[in-house]
Amino acid sequence: MEELKKHKIHADIDEKKLHHAAVEEAPAADDADTDTDDAEETETVVVKKVKKHTRSRKVVEEENVKTGPSINEKLKIAAHVSMSTAERIIGGLTNAYQSVFVAPEATKENFLKEQGYKFFQKGDFEKARDSFLEYLDTGKDQDADLLYMIGVCHKNLDEFKEALEYLRKAEKLEAEDPNIITEIGDCLLTLEEYPEAISYLLKAADIHPDHADIYYHLGTCHEKTEQVEEAKKFYKKAIDLEPREAVYYQALGFLYESTGNHKDAIVCFKKAMDMEKGKKRGGSKQ
Numbered sequence: 001m002e003e004l005k006k007h008k009i010h011a012d013i014d015e016k017k018l019h020h021a022a023v024e025e026a027p028a029a030d031d032a033d034t035d036t037d038d039a040e041e042t043e044t045v046v047v048k049k050v051k052k053h054t055r056s057r058k059v060v061e062e063e064n065v066k067t068g069p070s071i072n073e074k075l076k077i078a079a080h081v082s083m084s085t086a087e088r089i090i091g092g093l094t095n096a097y098q099s100v101f102v103a104p105e106a107t108k109e110n111f112l113k114e115q116g117y118k119f120f121q122k123g124d125f126e127k128a129r130d131s132f133l134e135y136l137d138t139g140k141d142q143d144a145d146l147l148y149m150i151g152v153c154h155k156n157l158d159e160f161k162e163a164l165e166y167l168r169k170a171e172k173l174e175a176e177d178p179n180i181i182t183e184i185g186d187c188l189l190t191l192e193e194y195p196e197a198i199s200y201l202l203k204a205a206d207i208h209p210d211h212a213d214i215y216y217h218l219g220t221c222h223e224k225t226e227q228v229e230e231a232k233k234f235y236k237k238a239i240d241l242e243p244r245e246a247v248y249y250q251a252l253g254f255l256y257e258s259t260g261n262h263k264d265a266i267v268c269f270k271k272a273m274d275m276e277k278g279k280k281r282g283g284s285k286q
Helices: 002-053 057-067 071-102 105-122 125-136 144-156 160-173 178-190 194-207 212-224 228-241 246-258 262-285
Strands: none
Touching (some): 212 228, 246 262
16 A cells, blocks of 8 residues: 555656646747747848849839939049040140141141241241241242242341242242242342343233232332333333322332422322322221
């Protein structure tokens, strides 16, 4: 009987132990469930983050369009535009520099020639002459127009011997050019080489019969060589072509006076004065 009691007591104790163990294992199971839930939640968050960073570029671009560029992006764009503008300006200056200074020889030559004409038009004959001479050094010594322009520049600078040198070179290339011939005759007149000047001016008159100055210069050459009647004829021809030019009347008046014909001289001087007064009145009205 005692043995049965002991056995029952042990059985109760074992049952209690089992029950207690079951009770203890239950929270552990709950904890396991909780851990599982936490793991799943963590995995969900991570997946979302991964998906966020692995979205297609198209989605990102669409979102950027909706939200617009950020301030940093705007600053980057502004900097890029500014840099592009600066590059364009620098590029333009570089191209201009290369066109003038680093361009092919033909471009440089044309620049020198055009520069010479611009200086000439402004009346800066010294700079024009220098530009033309520099252009000439590029191998353009067979350019009649260029040689003519150099000669005219020298002439306007009262460098008549130098002018004649270049004009004669131009004449060799364009012997029938009336402008070249006239300028040579004028230079010869200034250098007091009257006989040769007359031959050139007569040739120029044949080519250019309506050029009043040619006849005026012919009159001067004949007067200097004491060919009074020829001089008178050419002065009158100049007046016929340009009746409003006072200097022609003055020249004829002095010729008359030198021969003692004071009456005709006074008439010519009076007309010259009237021409000058008319010019002054016309100038004051403007």
